[in-house]
Amino acid sequence: MKTSKQLIEERSTFTAKIAELSAKETLTDAEQTELRNAMTSEEKLHGEVELALQLEKRNAEQAALEARKMSPNGKSDSEKNEMRNFSFGNVINSLIENKPLSGLEKELADESMKEARSKGFTTSGIYLSESVMNVVNEKRAMSAGSATGGGNTIQTDKNWAFDALYAKRVLQALGVIFETNLSNNVDLTGFGTGATSSWGTETAELADGSPATAYRPLTPHRLGTYIPMSKQLLIQNPQLEGRVLTTLMESIYATVEAAYINGTDADGQPLGLLGTPNIQNVAIGTNGGAPTLAKMLELVQKLGTANATVENLKFLINPKVEAKLKQTEIGSGSGAMIMSYQNYFTGTPGVIDGKITAITSNVPSNLDKGSSTGVCSAIICGDFQKSVLAQFGGMDITIDPYTLARTGQVRIVANTFWDMAFTKPEVFGAILDATTT
DSSP: OOOHHHHHHHHHHHHHHHHHHHTSSSOOHHHHHHHHHHHHHHHHHHHHHHHHHHHHHHHHHHHHHHHHHSOGGGOOHHHHHHHTTOOHHHHHHHHHTTOOOOHHHHHHHHHHHHHHHHTTOOOSSEEEOHHHHHHHHTOOOOOBOOOEEETTTEEEOOBOOOOOOOOOOOHHHHTOEEEEEEOSOEEEEEEEEOOOOOOOOTTOOOOOOOOEEEEEEEOOEEEEEEEEEEHHHHHHOTTHHHHHHHHHHHHHHHHHHHHHHHOBSOTTOOBOGGGSTTOEEEOOOBTBBOOOHHHHHHHHHHHHHTTOOGGGOEEEEOHHHHHHHTTSBSSTTOOOBSSOSTTGGGOOTTEETTEEEEEOTTSOOOEEETTEEEEEEEEEEEOGGGEEEEEESOEEEEEESSTTGGGTEEEEEEEEEEEEEESOGGGEEEEEEEOOO
16 A cells, blocks of 8 residues: 555645646636546545555554564563563562572572673662563553451452553654663764765865764663552552552653653753754744644744654644644634544544644643743654663662561662653754643
C-alpha cells in the first residue's frame, strides 16, 4: 500500500487539475469529462489518504507496543517466565533476618551485580539490572491479600483489582531515542552547522565552507523514592511486594517523562524540552488565548523553515488541549475541527494537521502568560528522533531495617539515574500560552 505522503502528492495533481479547469469560463466536452474524472479520483484518493494515515498511526503505536514487549537483553520467553518468579518480598525478608539470598533471587541479584561492577557502579544495596526491572515490571498476576473479619460472621477477602494512575507514557511512541545501560558521562557529538557552499567565477578562490562541530552532554541525574512498609504487612500479605515494586517503577518512569518535557534544571532535575534554548516558540497573545489552526501551522512552518523534516513532525499535547481542539473549528462555519471529533467532516481522529499526536497529562497546563496565571497549556511539536533519553545503569535498591525499626517498619529506597539531550533543538517548538476555557 502507498504511504500517506505518496497518496497526498498524487491527490494534489488532481486538485490542481480541478482548480485549472474550474477557472475556465467554458469547457469543451473533453474538458468536462476530464474534470469529472479528476473530481472522482480526488475523492477516491481522499479516502485512501485517511485510511493510510490511520494505518500508519496504528502501525506506529503497534511498533511502540512491540518494542516495549521485546525480551530484555535478548532473553528467551522461557527465561523471562522464570525471571517473573523473582520475589522482592524474599529479598526484603532475607535482609531483615540477616540471611543470605538464595535461589532465583540470589541468581538474578548476582547477575545484576556483575553488570554493576563491569560498568564501575558503586551500589549501597541490592542492585537490579535493567533486564530484571523490565521483567519484574511485567508481573501482573492477580492475587488475594490478607482477609479480615466483617462483622462477627462474614469474612472479607482482599482481591487486588486496580493499580494507581500515572501520566501516560508517550516518548517511545513519539520516536525518542533511548540509550540504556550507560555508565560513564557521554558527549553526543555532531555538526552544529553544516558545510556551506559558494559560487565563484572560473578562477576565484572559494569561501571557506567548513562545518562547525558541537556536542550535547549526558550526565547522570538521580531520581529515586522510598516506601516504608510494616514487617507485619510483609508477613500477612507477601504478594503485596510485587505491586509495590511495580508502582515504584511506574512512578519513576512517569517522573522521567515529565522531566523530559518540562525539567527545570534545579534540585537535581535535568533540563527538559520546554526550557531548552533555541527551540522555536510561537505566542498566541499578550495574555495567551485559544489555540487556532493558524497558530498550529505557524509552529509547523517555523520548524520547516529551520530545515526540520516536516514529514517526521509529531505533536504532543495534554487532555485539556485535546478537548479544546475537538471543539475549535479550522475556520468559522466550516464545521471541521482542528482535531477531528471521530470521523465527522471526513476528519481523521488523533492527528493535528495530519501529524500523529500524543496526549499525556505530563504536558503542563498551569503555565502563566500576562494576566492568565496558572491556566495556560503547552502545545509541543517536533522531530522527536532528534532527542535522546539516557538511563545510567539499572535500579539500586536498599532495604533499610533500622531507621524505622522502633515502629516495626522497613524502608525500601530505590535510586535510578537519567539524563536527556536534544541534539537539534531548532526542530522542536512550542506554544506556551494556549488557554482551554
